[in-house]
Amino acid sequence: MAQSVLLISRSAPWAGVNAAEALDIALAAGAFDLPLSVLFMDEGVLQLLTQQQPQLLQQKDVTAQLQALPMFGIEQLYVAQQCLNKRGLAQSPLALDAEHLDDTQIQQLIRQFDHVITL
Amino acid sequence: MAQSVLLISRSAPWAGVNAAEALDIALAAGAFDLPLSVLFMDEGVLQLLTQQQPQLLQQKDVTAQLQALPMFGIEQLYVAQQCLNKRGLAQSPLALDAEHLDDTQIQQLIRQFDHVITL
Amino acid sequence: MTTLHILNTSPTASTQFSSCLRLISAGDAILLTGEAVQALRDGSVGAQALSSTNALCRLYALEDDVQARGIDTTHIGVTVIDYPAFVALCVEHTRVNSWT
């Protein structure tokens, strides 16, 4: 049976290529039909916001990558509630259907995977 | 009259080459007899600690650069007291004779220079 | 003899905000660029940190960075500026301190 991976994405979408490069890992897993889940936490939760216009910054846009996740079969998406709260985003609509988790739920989540890759 | 520069060094001495590259700016100023002062703050205060053994990490050692500062005529050295306190270093001996400044004194210091370079 | 302080990291990701806010003098200005504009989000910890400085110094934010992130700035006392105004701000103050 394939080994499962939890990818923890902690980078903001406009702070360089880190966020995009983390999502590329997820898309590659999808392309190979491997079980990978993504947890957005810390600055990474900002990737999920709507109403963004990255073209203003002439930057690689992660929106297309995010939207491709379900198409590549990467459908287990999670977001850390506390990280949204700290940023005044508790009620904000999110671009993806990610499950909101509190700290205890994240602790349980981590224990379900063979490997964790935090970027 | 030469323009004065305040170099604010905020990097730890073992976290890559940033701290060393900041000190190189100071040494170059000394070589050209230019008025430059150095303020160590945030992680940068760790550069001033004694009893360090960077050779254990096979890393560029900033000790030699620090000791060269006075020889190059860079003698106005300052350290942020509050940053020492936060790190449990309020009473630690320092490798260089740097003047301890509180926040108000640092505010006054910044206003005395033509330019500020923070690294 | 005032200083323009430029921030570029998120208030929830680095110590740039707390270090800078301790060292500003009356008449100084703060310009938020890059991820530092996250501090303008209503109800965020960054907005709280900034609220104490309003009396002391003027707060600016780079338009491109604010708009790209879809941040509403109507609730906070900030002047949103473009790059020509950024240059003018550098001229207006005696020195520039970029917190990188």
Add this chain to the structure above:
Amino acid sequence: MTTLHILNTSPTASTQFSSCLRLISAGDAILLTGEAVQALRDGSVGAQALSSTNALCRLYALEDDVQARGIDTTHIGVTVIDYPAFVALCVEHTRVNSWT
């Protein structure tokens, strides 16, 4: 089914500590490497942050990094280990979570 969490940034420079400490489970281990060993300095804000976790999980620190920085660890409950023990720690736990 425990996790080895590896930290490598200073507790006064990044949010790695606070984020990691919120997510550890009983039986997990934390290994301090690089600048993360600054949290072992007596009286530092890092040492305070760590003090709450002692009951929950074991705390380790990489010997090279501790010694290079001249840090005294006698006052705090930490096991100082070398690289062979670092490898053994990875084997002992089910998975490794490197906070980079």
Add this chain to the structure above:
Amino acid sequence: MKFVINVLSPSTAPATRRALVFAQAVLAAGHDIVRVFFYQDGVLTASNTQVVAQDQPDIAQQWQAFIVEHQLDAVVCIAAALRRGVLDQAEAQRYQKDAVNLAAGYELSGLGQLHDGVQQADRVISFGGA
């Protein structure tokens, strides 16, 4: 046990030296390294144009020597490498660049190689940041 080691920082970062000493300890303990994967700024470690002062350790050179000595499978993510200007002969030709700077012993390939390694591994460990 089988390890995959991810290197995410350039050679100037202490994390990249820790990755090397860890990898040496893995082999010394009798474990296997399935793959070393260089990603993000870690791809810069695989450049052969870095020049280190004589009195200082050359971590990039040490990594390369270690890879060659143990014939490790050292994969550099091709997309991350192109973005940062680390090229082998084929890519330099494809994009009409004059310089080839991927060190011997490394291979440019895709992220599939990361997952392929992870699927074979008992433990995956990353070294990034400072």
Add this chain to the structure above:
Amino acid sequence: MKFVINVLSPSTAPATRRALVFAQAVLAAGHDIVRVFFYQDGVLTASNTQVVAQDQPDIAQQWQAFIVEHQLDAVVCIAAALRRGVLDQAEAQRYQKDAVNLAAGYELSGLGQLHDGVQQADRVISFGGA
């Protein structure tokens, strides 16, 4: 007014693009740029081997075009560049490296050039980090 602009980040960092747009605005306002100094990871911006996907902006290329167009004095710190593998013809020869990757329009020189610029400048501004 006379500006010195320091670039401390690689081309993938948004700070490096902000530096470029700022520099363009400085000239547009009728001010002078005495020197652009590339230091720390900023030296990577001056490499000519970076390959950007076609649908994405090439900030390194934009910086180079801007420097050439306005004949700016663009100095790359030689010590920082060597350490990170950015070499001109002379340094590649000196250290027996096969690849030359400093883009046209840039010049490798010492930190004295930073101070020389600062002494001529009314304002010094750095762009680093992210």
